[in-house]
Amino acid sequence: MTAGDPETGPGFPGDRRASGGLGAMSGPPVSRVAFMVTCLGDLFYPEVGVRIVRLLRGLGVTVEFPAGQTCCGMPLFNSGYHADATDVARRTIALFKDAEAVVVPSGSCAFMVKHEYPSLFTDPAERRDADALAAKTWELSQFLVRGLGRTRFRSEIRGRIAYHDSCHLLRGLHESESPRAILRSLEGAEFVELPASDECCGFGGSFSVRLPEVSTAILDRKLKNLEASGADCLVACDAGCLMQMRGGLGRRGSRLRALHLAEVLAPNE
Amino acid sequence: MSEPELATPFRERTGRALGDRFLQQALDIATTKFIVLRREAFENLPEGDRLRDRAREIKEATLQQLDRHLDRLIDEIERRGGHVHFATTAEEARAIVLGIARRTGARTAVKAKSMATEEIHLNEALEAAGVAPIETDLGEYIIQLAHERPSHIIAPAIHKTRGQVAELFARELRRPGLSDDPEILTRVAREELREKFLAADLGITGANFAVAETGSVVLVTNEGNGRMSTSLPRVHIAVMGVEKVIPSMTDLVVFLAILARSATGQRLSVYTTLVQGPKRAAELEGPDEFHLVLLDNGRIPQIAGPLREALSCLRCGACLNVCPVYRQIGGHAYGYTYPGPIGILLTAMLNGPTSVKDLAHASSLCGACADACPVRIDIPRMLVTLRKEVNEQRIAPWTERVAFTILGKVLTRPALYRLARSFGRIAQRPFARDGAIRRVPLAFGEWTRSRDLPAVAPRTFQEQWAELERERAR
Numbered sequence: 103m104t105a106g107d108p109e110t111g112p113g114f115p116g117d118r119r120a121s122g123g124l125g126a127m128s129g130p131p132v133s134r135v136a137f138m139v140t141c142l143g144d145l146f147y148p149e150v151g152v153r154i155v156r157l158l159r160g161l162g163v164t165v166e167f168p169a170g171q172t173c174c175g176m177p178l179f180n181s182g183y184h185a186d187a188t189d190v191a192r193r194t195i196a197l198f199k200d201a202e203a204v205v206v207p208s209g210s211c212a213f214m215v216k217h218e219y220p221s222l223f224t225d226p227a228e229r230r231d232a233d234a235l236a237a238k239t240w241e242l243s244q245f246l247v248r249g250l251g252r253t254r255f256r257s258e259i260r261g262r263i264a265y266h267d268s269c270h271l272l273r274g275l276h277e278s279e280s281p282r283a284i285l286r287s288l289e290g291a292e293f294v295e296l297p298a299s300d301e302c303c304g305f306g307g308s309f310s311v312r313l314p315e316v317s318t319a320i321l322d323r324k325l326k327n328l329e330a331s332g333a334d335c336l337v338a339c340d341a342g343c344l345m346q347m348r349g350g351l352g353r354r355g356s357r358l359r360a361l362h363l364a365e366v367l368a369p370n371e
Numbered sequence: 372m373s374e375p376e377l378a379t380p381f382r383e384r385t386g387r388a389l390g391d392r393f394l395q396q397a398l399d400i401a402t403t404k405f406i407v408l409r410r411e412a413f414e415n416l417p418e419g420d421r422l423r424d425r426a427r428e429i430k431e432a433t434l435q436q437l438d439r440h441l442d443r444l445i446d447e448i449e450r451r452g453g454h455v456h457f458a459t460t461a462e463e464a465r466a467i468v469l470g471i472a473r474r475t476g477a478r479t480a481v482k483a484k485s486m487a488t489e490e491i492h493l494n495e496a497l498e499a500a501g502v503a504p505i506e507t508d509l510g511e512y513i514i515q516l517a518h519e520r521p522s523h524i525i526a527p528a529i530h531k532t533r534g535q536v537a538e539l540f541a542r543e544l545r546r547p548g549l550s551d552d553p554e555i556l557t558r559v560a561r562e563e564l565r566e567k568f569l570a571a572d573l574g575i576t577g578a579n580f581a582v583a584e585t586g587s588v589v590l591v592t593n594e595g596n597g598r599m600s601t602s603l604p605r606v607h608i609a610v611m612g613v614e615k616v617i618p619s620m621t622d623l624v625v626f627l628a629i630l631a632r633s634a635t636g637q638r639l640s641v642y643t644t645l646v647q648g649p650k651r652a653a654e655l656e657g658p659d660e661f662h663l664v665l666l667d668n669g670r671i672p673q674i675a676g677p678l679r680e681a682l683s684c685l686r687c688g689a690c691l692n693v694c695p696v697y698r699q700i701g702g703h704a705y706g707y708t709y710p711g712p713i714g715i716l717l718t719a720m721l722n723g724p725t726s727v728k729d730l731a732h733a734s735s736l737c738g739a740c741a742d743a744c745p746v747r748i749d750i751p752r753m754l755v756t757l758r759k760e761v762n763e764q765r766i767a768p769w770t771e772r773v774a775f776t777i778l779g780k781v782l783t784r785p786a787l788y789r790l791a792r793s794f795g796r797i798a799q800r801p802f803a804r805d806g807a808i809r810r811v812p813l814a815f816g817e818w819t820r821s822r823d824l825p826a827v828a829p830r831t832f833q834e835q836w837a838e839l840e841r842e843r844a845r
């Protein structure tokens with residue numbers, strides 16, 4: 103794969119689905135990536151980041167970690183604080199300027215970088231840098247499948263696994279196939295479809311605390327669907343959704359789990 | 372115009388809706404059905420994507436020359452003996468309709484479903500002027516009997532269960548023991564309405580489209596009441612937003628192919644009524660007078676404004692059906708004429724940004740609306756733009772603005788970020804157990820009332836990185 107050009111698609115407007123196939127990008131393989139851990143990944147789910155680093159190393163990829171990372175700025179952007187979001191974006195762009203490719207464990211942060219960053223800059227040079235970062239940034243499942251051409255992994259857990267389509271990965275980056283391709287061919291676990299897997303989990307960043315009752319009602323619907331699916335574990339590729347779904351499962355004392363994709367993939371020792 | 376729901380704060384309105392068992396049941400059944408039907412309808416239409424793109428292009432191109440198309444429309448209607456009026460505000464629109472009613476000595480008006488007349492609160496104005504409005508669409512008829520307002524753009528009584536409708540009819544129409552079979556309920560309503568059609572002086576409708584080149588006003592309905600409202604009374608008044616004009620009949624075909632599919636999953640609606648001016652000499656049916664009221668009411672400034680895209684809306688309601696927030700709270704909780712994701716944008720358009728201070732945040736930005744929209748309106752993006760406007764005009768509370776400014780500082784300064792991390796660890800100490808927090812005060816308390824919150828990890832990723840690097844070196 104080249105350092106650039108994961109399929110980006112046009113962003114939110116209209117459901118033009120990703121081309122469907124799982125074509126890897128052409129060009130020489132990238133052997134070096136910079137990892138963007140994201141704020142939630144850093145503070146709350148460091149074990150996910152650790153697993154990703156080991157997983158990628160096991161696949162022969164060198165992982166760098168540019169120091170001084172904070173957050174992609176999406177909370178600021180989505181709440182309409184665009185000047186502040188632009189400052190954060192500018193910093194992030196500088197931090198990853200020299201990276202060959204950037205891997206992000208959350209679809210929403212990847213969407214922010216790939217889709218919203220370029221919209222924040224009017225200065226041509228800054229816009230060019232934003233576009234360059236957008237072009238070389240990958241959400242994890244996309245990187246594994248479309249970037250590295252890998253779908254076969256051993257499972258870290260037993261039982262039935264369902265997949266939740268995170269909104270930004272599905273409708274923002276038009277990706278529904280890569281995570282499923284991995285989960286379907288997992289050795290040692292069984293993949294089941296989650297009813298209404300494309301419906302929001304109710305997180306929505308600050309939405310979850312501005313309208314907590316509505317957010318939780320939406321979550322209830324998601325968890326009911328999880329129960330109906332017969333799965334033991336729900337996988338997602340977004341730390342925000344996981345925070346919401348785990349939070350709900352934990353509070354209900356459920357035996358079901360919500361895990362990041364990286365948590366069910368055994369590293370290649 | 373006062374909106375009665377607004378006396379209660381938005382969050383409380385959502386709470387009430389969530390606690391209403393009947394509403395929850397009715398919404399769940401109806402929106403789920405609409406979602407399935409829409410999906411099936413488009414699965415059977417391979418050219419669906421192309422038609423949607425084309426429809427959007429037509430809307431965009433028309434907006435670019437809106438005045439030219441409106442001029443043509445006016446010419447064609449007048450040439451056929453109809454009258455066209457222009458209303459800059461809702462008040463002007465009401466005055467025009469009332470003027471016609473007065474001049475023609477009208478006492479009753481049959482109405483076909485129309486969001487534009489809801490928008491200008493026409494029924495109240497008619498009643499005050501001594502003209503009895505009679506809603507003839509079944510859903511509108513139900514809510515008129517119940518003295519309510521529509522809670523959905525195309526299914527005004529979506530918030531009511533069958534049982535509730537049967538009870539309402541039994542009570543209001545004095546028909547005790549009525550079954551809740553929808554067919555029987557429809558028949559009862561038709562019987563009640565038949566007389567009224569024949570006696571009505573005015574027929575008042577909206578319009579789904581108006582075709583400039585032919586001067587045709589197009590009504591899409593499923594009950595045939597549109598046709599009866601336009602043909603039986605001696606005067607027909609159509610009220611329509613200016614953005615509904617389309618250039619040609621060829622364009623109309625494109626829109627008709629996607630409108631019903633998006634709205635109800637039908638290939639076509641049962642009735643597509645084209646009205647071209649009043650009855651002509653040789654014709655047997657049709658009104659003696661035909662009036663079209665073109666409504667601006669905040670639309671025209673948006674042609675060059677941030678909400679421009681919303682002017683392409685066909686009012687199909689698909690974005691409501693798929694919206695996780697709408698599906699939980701229904702239409703009334705929004706508090707204004709137009710509910711759901713597109714409704715928030717239209718509310719801002721009609722009433723200014725202050726009106727959507729809270730509503731702009733009534734979305735998880737999940738994008739399902741943009742996905743379902745037949746003309747691919749990027750609603751989430753405009754919601755974010757509205758949020759920005761609400762902040763910049765200082766309509767958002769200052770506490771919130773300060774909090775986000777601080778967040779901005781923390782996220783651009785790693786030292787502050789690390790400080791916040793340490794602070795979080797200390798602050799969570801009394802609350803965290805096994806990596807989860809079950810109850811905290813302040814903003815996160817809103818989270819922990821119903822969900823566990825993860826605790827800041829004992830060692831964050833950044834704090835583990837050096838070790839990971841050593842691991843590699845080994």
Ligand code: SF4
Nearest residue numbers: 684685687688690744
């Ligand atoms: S915004 Fe789109 S989906 Fe929503 S009512 Fe309008 S046309 Fe339909």
